[in-house]
Amino acid sequence: MTAMMQGGAVAALEMQGLRKSFGRTEIIRGIDLSIAKGERHAVIGPNGAGKSTLFNLITARFAPTAGRVALHGQDLAGMSPFQINRLGLSRSFQITNIFPKMTVFENVRCSLLWSMGYRYSFWHMVGNSRALTEGAEAILEQINLTARRDLPAGVLSYAEQRALEIGITIAGGADVIMLDEPTAGMSHSETDYIVDLIGKVTQDKTLVMVEHDMGVVFGLADRISVLVYGEIIATGRPDEVRGNPKVQEAYLGAALEAEH
Amino acid sequence: MTDQTQNAPRFGGMNTAAVAPWVIAAAFLLVMPFIFTSNSAITIMNQMSITIIFALSYNMLLGQGGMLSFGHAVYMGVGGFFCVHIMNMVEDGGLPLPLPLLPLFGGLFGLGLATIVGAFSTRKAGTVFAMISLGVGELIAACSVIVVAFFGGEEGVSGDRTYGLPVFGVEFLQQIEVYYLIAFWLMLSALLMYLFSRTPVGRMANAVRDNPERAEFLGYSARWVRFYSFCAAGFFAGIAGGLFAINYEILTEENLNLTQSGAILLITFLGGIGFFFGPILGAIVFTLLQTVLSLQTELWQLYLGALFVATVMYFPGGLAGLLMMHAPALRSGRAGRLVLPYIKTLGPALIGVLALAGLIEMTFHLRHASLGDHHMTLFWVDLDSHSLVPWLVFAAIMAAGFAVMRRNLPELLSAWHSANATGDRS
Ligand SMILES: Nc1ncnc2c1ncn2[C@@H]1O[C@H](COP(=O)(O)OP(=O)(O)OP(=O)(O)O)[C@@H](O)[C@H]1O
Ligand SMILES: [Mg+2]
Numbered sequence: 238m239t240a241m242m243q244g245g246a247v248a249a250l251e252m253q254g255l256r257k258s259f260g261r262t263e264i265i266r267g268i269d270l271s272i273a274k275g276e277r278h279a280v281i282g283p284n285g286a287g288k289s290t291l292f293n294l295i296t297a298r299f300a301p302t303a304g305r306v307a308l309h310g311q312d313l314a315g316m317s318p319f320q321i322n323r324l325g326l327s328r329s330f331q332i333t334n335i336f337p338k339m340t341v342f343e344n345v346r347c348s349l350l351w352s353m354g355y356r357y358s359f360w361h362m363v364g365n366s367r368a369l370t371e372g373a374e375a376i377l378e379q380i381n382l383t384a385r386r387d388l389p390a391g392v393l394s395y396a397e398q399r400a401l402e403i404g405i406t407i408a409g410g411a412d413v414i415m416l417d418e419p420t421a422g423m424s425h426s427e428t429d430y431i432v433d434l435i436g437k438v439t440q441d442k443t444l445v446m447v448e449h450d451m452g453v454v455f456g457l458a459d460r461i462s463v464l465v466y467g468e469i470i471a472t473g474r475p476d477e478v479r480g481n482p483k484v485q486e487a488y489l490g491a492a493l494e495a496e497h
Numbered sequence: 498m499t500d501q502t503q504n505a506p507r508f509g510g511m512n513t514a515a516v517a518p519w520v521i522a523a524a525f526l527l528v529m530p531f532i533f534t535s536n537s538a539i540t541i542m543n544q545m546s547i548t549i550i551f552a553l554s555y556n557m558l559l560g561q562g563g564m565l566s567f568g569h570a571v572y573m574g575v576g577g578f579f580c581v582h583i584m585n586m587v588e589d590g591g592l593p594l595p596l597p598l599l600p601l602f603g604g605l606f607g608l609g610l611a612t613i614v615g616a617f618s619t620r621k622a623g624t625v626f627a628m629i630s631l632g633v634g635e636l637i638a639a640c641s642v643i644v645v646a647f648f649g650g651e652e653g654v655s656g657d658r659t660y661g662l663p664v665f666g667v668e669f670l671q672q673i674e675v676y677y678l679i680a681f682w683l684m685l686s687a688l689l690m691y692l693f694s695r696t697p698v699g700r701m702a703n704a705v706r707d708n709p710e711r712a713e714f715l716g717y718s719a720r721w722v723r724f725y726s727f728c729a730a731g732f733f734a735g736i737a738g739g740l741f742a743i744n745y746e747i748l749t750e751e752n753l754n755l756t757q758s759g760a761i762l763l764i765t766f767l768g769g770i771g772f773f774f775g776p777i778l779g780a781i782v783f784t785l786l787q788t789v790l791s792l793q794t795e796l797w798q799l800y801l802g803a804l805f806v807a808t809v810m811y812f813p814g815g816l817a818g819l820l821m822m823h824a825p826a827l828r829s830g831r832a833g834r835l836v837l838p839y840i841k842t843l844g845p846a847l848i849g850v851l852a853l854a855g856l857i858e859m860t861f862h863l864r865h866a867s868l869g870d871h872h873m874t875l876f877w878v879d880l881d882s883h884s885l886v887p888w889l890v891f892a893a894i895m896a897a898g899f900a901v902m903r904r905n906l907p908e909l910l911s912a913w914h915s916a917n918a919t920g921d922r923s
Contacts (some may be wrong), residue, residue: 271900318713328714336707347704351716355697357725362695409715 242306247310249274249413249443250295256306257287257294257467266467272460277444279454282464283416283487288447291330291464292417295445296328297321308413312474323351327411331418331447333398335405341382344390344401345372345408352409364442373408374440379434396423403431405422408437414439416446455479463487501613518774519688526680530673539672545784546683547740552765552776553690554733559762560770561694562726563706564619567758568634569734574753575610575637576603578648580742584656596661596669600682600739605734611728619723620708634758635804636856652764653749656742679740679837686733691773693729702726763805769815778816796861800854826916834916838909842902849898852877855891 250272257265264287272278279287294298295306297318306313308324336344346363349372355361363369377383380400385393390401403419419435420428432453435444438457448454455475463484464471470479476482508563526546530539551573558564580603586592609632618629641648648654658669667674693699701722704712742748751757760783768779783801790797812819826832855875862873862882871883880887 289768298710317718318710319716319718322714322716330711334708334714336704336711338707339703343700347700347712348715350697350701357698357701357717357721359693359696359698359725359729361697363697363700364695390621405711405715412609 243481246274248272248277248307249309250445251307251310252295253293253305253307254459255294255306256302257290257299257400258302263302264467265294265301268464268467268469270462270469270472272443272445274443277439277459278446279313279459279461280445280464281449281451281460286464287467288464289417290467292328292415292445292447295314296326296415322409323413325411326413326415327406327409328415329402329406329417329419331421333395333402335390335398335401335416338389341390341393342373342377342386343399345376345404346370348405349373349376352373352411376404376408379438396427399423400427400431403435411442411474413443413445416444416448418447418449420450421447428453505714506516510828519684519719523684526684530676536672539676541784543672543676543679543744544588544788545781546679547737547744548761548764548780548784549777550683550686550740551734551761551769552780553687553738553773554737554769555765556762556773556776557690557693557702557726557730557733558776559765560772561699561706562622562702562723564622564630564723564727565762565764566630567627567755568630568632568637569730569761570753570755570757571614571634571637572607572611572731572734573738573741574757575642576607576738577742577748577752578654578738579603579606580739580747581654581656581746582647584658584661584742584746585654588657588660594661595664596629596658596743597664597678597681599743600736603739603742604732604736607738608728608732610735611731615724615731616729619727620720622706622723630758631755634753634755638750638754641753648750649748651750652746653752655747658743658746675744679744682736682740686736687777690729690733693774698722698725726818763801767805767815768809769817769819771814772817772821775815775817778820782816796857799857829916831916834912835909836904838912841905842909845898845901845905847898849895849902852891852895852898856888856895859888859891 248271251269252268252270255265255268256263268291274323280291282288285380290299294301295313297316308321308326311324313321318378320470327407336347339347346369347439349369350356350363353366353369353372355369363448374383374386377386380398380403381399384395385397390398399419399422403416406416407414416435421429424433435446436457437460444457448457459476460473461475461478462469463478463481464470465487470487471478471484473481529542533539533542554572555566555569558566558569558586580599583592583594583599583602584596587594587856614629614633618626619632633727642650656761658675661669669675669678694702701712701717702725704715705717705719707724712719712722738752739749741752764779764783765776766779767783768777769775786801786804787796790857794800808815814821823835826835858875859873859882866873871881873880873882875887
């Protein structure tokens with residue numbers, strides 16, 4: 238049975254037989270995964286397991302070698318990243334991916350434009366839209382960057398750029414949010430703050446995230462998938478995954494030990 | 498008017514600080530012909546205004562959209578050629594078009610061509626875009642000698658602006674009337690180009706320039722964003738072409754060839770691509786060099802080339818970047834500390850550069866003047882290029898100038914640091 242019909246609703250994200258090879262090496266080796274609407278799903282796994290590659294396949298940064306991805310039941314084959322974004326999926330990047338020469342405010346405002354319906358307009362002045370300015374300022378407030386508003390994004394500290402990365406991702410109000418290691422490189426207090434923020438802004442939304450911090454994963458996720466060598470070896474609720482002997486053997490034991 | 502201050506007007510459109518530069522510019526354009534009344538001055542100012550529009554349109558590509566074009570002259574040239582043909586149709590009595598509207602048609606033809614070329618050239622930025630622009634530029638320049646009916650072959654096509662309908666009694670017989678016509682279109686075009694940079698697609702042009710991939714993950718197709726900028730740039734280049742047609746009443750292959758495309762790149766970069774007003778400065782300085790300096794020396798292009806290389810190497814922000822570097826010191830009220838150190842370094846440096854130019858001029862005279870012609874005039878001094886004395890004098894002045902500059906440079910640097918130091922702001 239596919240998860241297509243889980244609870245009578247279409248899955249937010251559905252992957253079937255997804256594969257990706259770079260040259261002769263197969264990095265993603267057949268993934269079937271269904272993520273329900275409103276679910277918070279964490280993808281964990283050792284370095285080089287293919288977590289970011291999986292994100293890249295879903296968001297059309299890479300074309301899959303085989304298999305398909307559906308968003309709210311719609312096949313994403315052949316679509317460009319911008320088309321997928323317009324369908325309501327937004328993602329962040331593990332390696333910070335912002336507009337370095339534009340101001341922090343501009344970064345956020347640009348991420349609001351499409352979702353607010355401005356499209357390719359050359360007859361609106363962005364400075365005239367109260368909704369746009371206030372929307373961008375609200376996001377800045379949320380990610381604690383109001384004081385950095387008019388600085389070029391490229392001069393921010395690493396942790397601030399990570400916060401901006403998340404701000405850009407959530408700004409457009411997409412209903413499926415994918416975050417690739419959102420807290421990597423942040424201090425404890427910054428991590429707590431961001432996790433809290435992620436929890437808040439993804440209320441009633443679907444969240445897919447890659448995360449190494451087990452505290453974050455077990456605190457936030459409804460379900461967890463463990464990716465090892467391009468294959469999902471287990472999917473389930475946090476307690477199920479934690480108790481799964483295969484997972485403990487392959488990955489989690491070592492990671493949990495490292496936590497202590 | 499800069500990239501950095503774009504957030505100043507929050508609500509309700511432009512505030513006073515944003516409007517002021519435009520009012521000043523308009524007033525400036527109005528009174529200029531009363532200060533510089535000679536015909537040649539007005540000719541220079543007309544050329545300047547046309548070049549400003551052209552350079553601003555080029556910066557929509559390079560500075561705002563991150564597209565390095567080697568063929569932008571094509572859009573100005575084609576717009577201009579069409580306008581000359583329209584002018585001739587008006588003259589032949591077939592077309593009741595008032596002359597002041599002609600540049601609009603130049604713009605539309607520039608836009609039309611840009612729509613066609615942009616459809617395939619904006620797919621990628623970077624080298625691919627640059628190469629296509631070069632190819633298209635070469636192609637259309639080649640067409641100008643093949644399609645003689647339209648481009649007029651080597652002589653080009655010429656027209657006469659005065660045969661149109663008089664507009665409120667103005668027949669555009671005089672340079673000054675043409676001046677105000679061009680000034681009007683300059684203000685209008687510059688304002689529209691500035692406003693374009695404040696629209697959603699204009700803002701996204703910057704985003705796509707910075708990081709096209711991320712822009713795609715925010716819902717925008719980088720290609721379409723580039724396409725819109727490209728079309729807008731073609732439109733305003735076409736307006737410049739129309740004004741050129743009105744001003745000179747002739748267009749030739751030289752108006753759209755690669756030399757012309759290279760010149761506009763140089764002008765824009767010299768002025769500075771990071772600020773809206775950069776290309777304006779570039780166009781003004783370039784036109785002055787081209788018109789005034791070229792009267793003084795045959796070697797003006799050499800000096801221009803040296804200036805360009807120096808800009809690329811030492812001041813990639815161009816003249817505008819150089820000016821804006823002083824904004825923090827001006828804001829903190831400490832720019833005054835820089836005045837004396839600047840005089841003490843730039844003064845001698847200027848003398849050194851002039852002496853170097855003197856040596857170059859003498860070398861040129863030595864090699865190229867007709868046999869037995871030893872006499873030349875340099876900086877209002879008559880001298881003999883074949884005698885050793887002037888060589889020694891110029892070499893000594895140059896060495897002294899550069900030596901003094903070097904000696905005073907540390908003082909300038911420390912003044913710079915003290916003027917820009919943060920922290921001790923009271
Ligand atoms: N564009 C690419 N070309 C070739 N190989 C790639 C490419 N992208 C990723 N890989 C390889 O695929 C494997 C998985 O990489 P991926 O970045 O997906 O891992 P990850 O699970 O996200 O790891 P990490 O926890 O370090 O982020 C790695 O061995 C990597 O070298
Ligand atoms: Mg990764």
